[in-house]
Amino acid sequence: MADMTKMTSIEQLNSAVQATEDQPLLLFKHSTRCPISAHAYQEMNDYLHNSPNESVKYGIIYVVEDRPVSNEAAERLGVKHESPQVILVKKGNPVWHTSHSEITSKMLANTLSES
Secondary structure, X not given: XXXXXXXXXXXXXXXXXXXHHOOOEEEEEEOOOOXXXXXXXXXXXXXXXXXXXXXXXXXXXXXXXXXXXHHHHHHHHOOOOOOOEEEEEEOOEEXXXXXXXXXXXXXXXXXXXXX
């Protein structure tokens, strides 16, 4: 089982993105106020509990509670903000992202098996 690291500061986000030179990072942007995001959160947890790629690091940004971090992720990575959203970062750059009902444990397993 893999865990998601909660990103609560811009410094923590920047450090995590810099670390993608050595290890990919999947960022999950989650809204605690949205039922679609609640479903995506469950799909993320299913993926992390069943068959996660252990060579990928996982981070979560709570978009309401940590708005500055969420905004910085969108700006730094150049990926328009959506919620829920997943962004795969390698070598400091987004290489794949999707959002809303496209976030499923099966889709994550298929996409991340290649990382």
